[in-house]
Amino acid sequence: EMDEQERVFQQRIDEGIKIEAKDWMPEAYRKTLIRQISQHAHSEIVGQLPEGNWVTRAPTLKRKSILLAKIQDEAGHGLYLYSAAETLGVSRDQLLADLHSGKAKYSSIFNYPTLTWADMGAIGWLVDGSAIINQIPLCRCSYGPYARAMIRVCKEESFHARQGYDIMLSLCRGTPEQKQMAQDALNRWWWPSLMMFGPSDALSVNSAQSSAWRIKLFSNDELRQKMVDQTVPQAEYLGLTVPDPDLKWNEQTQHYDFGEIDWEEFNNVLKGNGPCNRERLRARVKAYEDGAWFRDGLVAHAEKQERRKAQ
Numbered sequence: 001e002m003d004e005q006e007r008v009f010q011q012r013i014d015e016g017i018k019i020e021a022k023d024w025m026p027e028a029y030r031k032t033l034i035r036q037i038s039q040h041a042h043s044e045i046v047g048q049l050p051e052g053n054w055v056t057r058a059p060t061l062k063r064k065s066i067l068l069a070k071i072q073d074e075a076g077h078g079l080y081l082y083s084a085a086e087t088l089g090v091s092r093d094q095l096l097a098d099l100h101s102g103k104a105k106y107s108s109i110f111n112y113p114t115l116t117w118a119d120m121g122a123i124g125w126l127v128d129g130s131a132i133i134n135q136i137p138l139c140r141c142s143y144g145p146y147a148r149a150m151i152r153v154c155k156e157e158s159f160h161a162r163q164g165y166d167i168m169l170s171l172c173r174g175t176p177e178q179k180q181m182a183q184d185a186l187n188r189w190w191w192p193s194l195m196m197f198g199p200s201d202a203l204s205v206n207s208a209q210s211s212a213w214r215i216k217l218f219s220n221d222e223l224r225q226k227m228v229d230q231t232v233p234q235a236e237y238l239g240l241t242v243p244d245p246d247l248k249w250n251e252q253t254q255h256y257d258f259g260e261i262d263w264e265e266f267n268n269v270l271k272g273n274g275p276c277n278r279e280r281l282r283a284r285v286k287a288y289e290d291g292a293w294f295r296d297g298l299v300a301h302a303e304k305q306e307r308r309k310a311q
């Protein structure tokens, strides 16, 4: 049963009062927030890699500058979220060490390759579209620093989704080959985008507690359903076919029924056996090691400043 402190804490949560960094919180609340916020930050940083592949291959200068702006936003979201995680008493170095050692997760979606320019459209439309559906509720989550970070992130994310859909629209209104490229990208990104929302509610180990603490305001399956309902009409407008033969509008429920997710593929990617897991982690470790000289320089400079002040 709860002791008095936990009872007061839960009462604040239930009343929708934000928990701030200096407030008392159960150790498990702190731990699950560090877990989720740091993995969210890792996702933003690793998420730059698939798109980075197309910066030098963008078809026009306009598309190149938009893609660069998006990738720069993702970096900013990552740093914003690392800072939110640090308010819970963890160091940036520890969080990065956990990513580089494979101990910490990042979103499965970033372990897939980006094979054509249409993938830039599908990622903006489907991946950022899913991220928005997941992140809007997080603006109202119980932990103050995380909720506030999400408000800024969501504003920039909607630009990411719109530019992605714009790429898909251009391709679908282009030559038959361009439309086929868009269809091929939809075929490859549709199911992995639905996996972003996590395992089914029945198999979700964290959902019950995260919901009680108002970290998770909607379940994995509820947000996944919202993504399907929102996206199918957009695919129809593009003249594209969603790669799910079981997809069917259900008049009773006013939702789309859709096929079974390949949970074996999902679990495989989480275990590190996705198409690009090793390549993504290698790129992050290399970037970190290549930046060591710069970090060392910053520390040496700071220590010299300290010594000067002490004189």
Ligand code: 3HC
Residues within 6 Å of the ligand: 035, 036, 039, 040, 043, 044, 047, 074, 077, 105, 106, 107, 108, 109, 127, 128, 131, 134, 157, 195, 196, 197, 198, 199, 203, 204, 205, 206, 207, 210, 216, 220, 270
């Ligand atoms: N990829 C990798 N791991 C996943 C996952 C996915 N798509 N979905 C679930 N998992 C992991 C969970 O992290 C958990 O493992 P852990 O306990 O070791 O952390 C396990 O699978 C069980 O899943 P649960 O549903 O029980 O876990 P959560 O309650 O944490 O729910 C979540 C998972 C919905 C991803 C939740 O953590 C969340 O909302 N995270 C914040 C948002 C986020 O990370 N979004 C994905 C990144 S997309 C992005 O930010 C980039 C964008 O700008 C393009």
